[in-house]
Amino acid sequence: MEMTFRWFGSEWDSVQLSQIRQIPGVTGVITTLYGAAPGDPWSREEIRALREEVEAAGLHISGIESVNVHDSIKAGSPDRDQYIEHYIATLRNLGEEGVRLVCYNFMPVFDWTRTELARPRPDGSTVLAYSQKAVDAMDPSAMFRSIEGDVNGFVLPGWEPERMGRIRELFRLYQGVDGEKLLENLRYFLEAILPVCRKYDIYMAIHPDDPAWSVFGLPRIVTSLPGLQRILTMVDDPHNGVTFCSGSYGTNPENDLPGMIRALKGRIHFAHVRNLRHNFPGDFEEAAHLSSDGSFDMYEIMKALYDTGFSGPIRPDHGRMIWGERAMPGYGLYDRALGAAYLNGLWEAIAKSSGRGPSLQA
């Protein structure tokens, strides 16, 4: 396991690489070319510049999150092959620069969805929250406007204004695309990119749908173990793998998180580990990483990763906004740094009590 930290690039992130370098036990960053639109090919020079910037700070790139998939690919539109070619070119350039892990999602129109970006908690922190009642009462474009008003001047991943400006068009694109069709479009995409993944040994890691059910009537296919198993067997190659995100799968309390990790042994290439609190059916809010602050047993999640020999990057995920920090919602420095330290502590304790040694990097 390697402990890592998500970083959006110096142009976009309030957190600096020099700060990440000082979080104990964090050796790598998970980053992206945040300014690239889905479908844009990434040049080798841009990737190299990013790598050199990260390395100059004493860190390295542990993986990319995300290379976003163009909606034409997800919807299976007639022009998808052109965007798949761009994706392959990006993977080739990443491979040439030594990147071996790429996280992506296959959610139509929206990336993750929340209804509040700064819900106050009793300790005075604020967190991202979701209320099904609020979603049911909202038109998708109204939702974008309310999110846009609450982002502290940052651009949220998956909620780029240019894309959201085309929201009606995007919804039209998915007319007639049900879960089966979406899955078929994913298979087509994975089969097309597999040769370049094999050539450069790049591990693709699909991110779950968040929340783990359909929103605004759009199909969702990455929500539970049976769905994941279909995806992994339909293109049965280790380069077709999973980002295990506890916070996304855990939005559905029926998902047994440690059980899923054990069942996915060998195919999890990347882990997002965070906690959330279920208030009542259809309402949850994010929490500090500690088990006692939310609804998940974080020890059991880390233990399942340890026991299955997980050797990829872990990153703490969305944190609370604390200590007056002004940052992208969910992506401040302070609470995520606390999260990284806590997760490293759990890992060390699990490793020592298993008798297999304390090493952070398995």
Ligand code: DNO
């Ligand atoms: C939210 C993130 C997602 C994730 C993408 C992966 O904060 O977990 O935006 O990066 O879904 O493609």
